[in-house]
Amino acid sequence: MEYNEEQWAAITADQRYLMVLAGAGTGKTRTIIGRAAHLIESGVDPKRIAVVSFTRRAAAEITERLRHAVGDRGRRVVTGTFHHLCLRNMRARPRAFGFDGMTILDRDDQVQLLRLIRSRLVEKNSKFPQAAELLNYLSYARNTNQSPREYLIKFTDMSEQWVDLAEQVFQAYKQRKQAGGYLDYDDILHRFAEVLRADERVREMVCRELDHLLVDEMQDTNPLQWLILESYAQHASLFCVGDDAQSIYAFRGADFQNVHSFEKRLPGARTLKLTLNYRSTQPILDVANWLLDASPLPYRKRLRAVRPGNVKPRFLQFDSDLDQAEWVAKAIQNRRQGGAKWSDHMILCRTAWTARPMEAALIERNIPYRFIGGLGLLQVAHVRDVLSAIRIVVNPRDELAWMRYLTLFPGIGDVTAGRFAGKVENVESVEQSLEMVSQDFAKHSHVHAILVRVAKKAARPAQAIRTAVKGLESTLEASYDDWERRTKDLDLLERLAAKHESLREFLETYTLDPVSVAEPEEEDDDGVVTLITVHSAKGTESPVCFVISAQAGSYPHSRSVGDRDAEEEERRVLYVALTRARDELYITRHPPSGFNQGYWRGMMSTPDFVEDMPLHLVDYGEFATPIYQPSEDDVIR
DNA sequence: CACGCACATTTTTTT
DNA sequence: AATGTGCGTG
Numbered sequence A: 001m002e003y004n005e006e007q008w009a010a011i012t013a014d015q016r017y018l019m020v021l022a023g024a025g026t027g028k029t030r031t032i033i034g035r036a037a038h039l040i041e042s043g044v045d046p047k048r049i050a051v052v053s054f055t056r057r058a059a060a061e062i063t064e065r066l067r068h069a070v071g072d073r074g075r076r077v078v079t080g081t082f083h084h085l086c087l088r089n090m091r092a093r094p095r096a097f098g099f100d101g102m103t104i105l106d107r108d109d110q111v112q113l114l115r116l117i118r119s120r121l122v123e124k125n126s127k128f129p130q131a132a133e134l135l136n137y138l139s140y141a142r143n144t145n146q147s148p149r150e151y152l153i154k155f156t157d158m159s160e161q162w163v164d165l166a167e168q169v170f171q172a173y174k175q176r177k178q179a180g181g182y183l184d185y186d187d188i189l190h191r192f193a194e195v196l197r198a199d200e201r202v203r204e205m206v207c208r209e210l211d212h213l214l215v216d217e218m219q220d221t222n223p224l225q226w227l228i229l230e231s232y233a234q235h236a237s238l239f240c241v242g243d244d245a246q247s248i249y250a251f252r253g254a255d256f257q258n259v260h261s262f263e264k265r266l267p268g269a270r271t272l273k274l275t276l277n278y279r280s281t282q283p284i285l286d287v288a289n290w291l292l293d294a295s296p297l298p299y300r301k302r303l304r305a306v307r308p309g310n311v312k313p314r315f316l317q318f319d320s321d322l323d324q325a326e327w328v329a330k331a332i333q334n335r336r337q338g339g340a341k342w343s344d345h346m347i348l349c350r351t352a353w354t355a356r357p358m359e360a361a362l363i364e365r366n367i368p369y370r371f372i373g374g375l376g377l378l379q380v381a382h383v384r385d386v387l388s389a390i391r392i393v394v395n396p397r398d399e400l401a402w403m404r405y406l407t408l409f410p411g412i413g414d415v416t417a418g419r420f421a422g423k424v425e426n427v428e429s430v431e432q433s434l435e436m437v438s439q440d441f442a443k444h445s446h447v448h449a450i451l452v453r454v455a456k457k458a459a460r461p462a463q464a465i466r467t468a469v470k471g472l473e474s475t476l477e478a479s480y481d482d483w484e485r486r487t488k489d490l491d492l493l494e495r496l497a498a499k500h501e502s503l504r505e506f507l508e509t510y511t512l513d514p515v516s517v518a519e520p521e522e523e524d525d526d527g528v529v530t531l532i533t534v535h536s537a538k539g540t541e542s543p544v545c546f547v548i549s550a551q552a553g554s555y556p557h558s559r560s561v562g563d564r565d566a567e568e569e570e571r572r573v574l575y576v577a578l579t580r581a582r583d584e585l586y587i588t589r590h591p592p593s594g595f596n597q598g599y600w601r602g603m604m605s606t607p608d609f610v611e612d613m614p615l616h617l618v619d620y621g622e623f624a625t626p627i628y629q630p631s632e633d634d635v636i637r
Numbered sequence B: 001c002a003c004g005c006a007c008a009t010t011t012t013t014t015t
Numbered sequence C: 001a002a003t004g005t006g007c008g009t010g
Helices: A005-012 A028-041 A056-076 A082-092 A107-121 A131-143 A148-155 A160-180 A185-198 A200-207 A223-233 A282-293 A321-337 A355-364 A381-394 A399-407 A414-426 A430-440 A445-456 A461-479 A483-497 A503-512 A564-578 A594-600
Strands: A017-022 A049-053 A078-081 A103-105 A182-184 A212-215 A237-242 A270-274 A314-317 A345-349 A369-372 A529-533 A542-547 A581-589
Touching (some): A005 A270, A028 A049, A028 A212, A049 A056, A082 A185, A103 A107, A107 A160, A107 A182, A107 A399, A131 A148, A131 A185, A131 A223, A148 A160, A160 A182, A185 A200, A185 A223, A200 A223, A282 A581, A321 A355, A321 A542, A381 A399, A381 A430, A381 A445, A430 A445, A445 A461, A461 A483, A564 A581
Parallel strands (some): A017 A237, A103 A182, A369 A529
């Protein structure tokens, strides 16, 4: 593995705290891997190195590439997301963290729980924010280390009474979580950070286990995560890589300024830069550079391509999203006939929603694809149905699971189920809860019987899933008219479960990082086309990229219009999208339709980033001739 | 109290 | 598209 001067300087730097500012495609991941490899080769025990990233896909890639770079030793490096790192540590010391047999709530669960509480505390038809919005407020406040009250007063125009009411709702939510043995996403970080901060003994015990903490995508860390990093920084060295122009998680409390204040926050910290782009050709970078230049924010960034290539990105305007989808699908098909692989193509969309017509067009043409982002497997109704039985066996105090499970059966409605779920709060064991079921639902014998059978298989995840599916099959078949189509998700679920040691671990893994429903059954030699949201695409690249629906309403997204910071974040989203392309970039757009059209009727001054693009930066017109040539595997020799 | 029908609602982005 | 919600019926 070879590195350029800048990369090598970062890899071998002996600063205890180092921030590497790296533009898109400048070899961030390569440098982080290089750093870990370098540390190992200079004698550091791999177990004492951790690499945190922001998605499991990124973490998996790091694990893989590390193994490639240093062999099996690489496996012992701790890799994962922030949430994984926290969970791992808490699971290893359940007593210190008060973490025992907890069920992790995904977003749907959180919303449902909050809705339950809202319905009791807030009068009907009140204009008081809905559960989902309340959850956003709460989560943002917690991720930025503020009290909800503080946040609501500062950032919303809620009245005094409503703020009080919101506080009550949040308080009740917290209590319900405690009672149900639940941990939501924020609790995972929060509890970990809180204990590390407050308990010096635990902090030493935990943080002393690492000598080197490497952080990917530093611009996405929020104040809560920073708190965790600070605790570690007392005992370990910190090597962070990030790019302010790629910060697209402000909605989660991330503040990209933290890559700039790094030096001020940690004594003796230094910042290095990576400026050479190895991914894209210059014409692609020219468009990206133009986009940042057009921003009022000073990114002071000009990406320079190392690789040759002078094909301009192509810009196409369509009459509708359907025409656009049709054309993209056809273009990919043509390119494949011209010798390209399916897997050379990536289609980037702003929201999962805009991907739908695209998906339809791909299916129609039998183009194998996978969709990343959007509805995860574990969010689909029938999967949740089956998992409710599993969750009960893992945590019998899981009220939400009881509700879902019990109401599956004809004759049991939400009132009856709710009554039972209320009683389960103090249950000590699965056996005890099963005993209660057999008493309360004596008439519905299979309610009890299915759980008993699932509980028996609890040690074998795949078998437990299969048992649950079999038990519920007839009931589910009656309630879904497209049951046939849905069963294949359950097969997939079973296969996924087979890869895991325990049901708890299985649930945790996929709650923290959901798999897509549309994961391809099998990839042929040519792989599959990737359809992906820009947020999920960060850190990835592809020889040929289609940035679709690049118009007002998507870039910037209509929800962000009017808020300067949010609009600028949208610019960075588009920037991330454009900089994924290696050789060819297509930017396509169409007039807004449906929801957006209605939304924007009468509003004339919607910003549109792409509209002002200088003509000379792109080529226009109809069909592009395939210009792709199979690339030599890597451009860096 | 359960259930079925009709209707509304949702549509950022992710851990 | 696919859930969730409200209301009348049994």
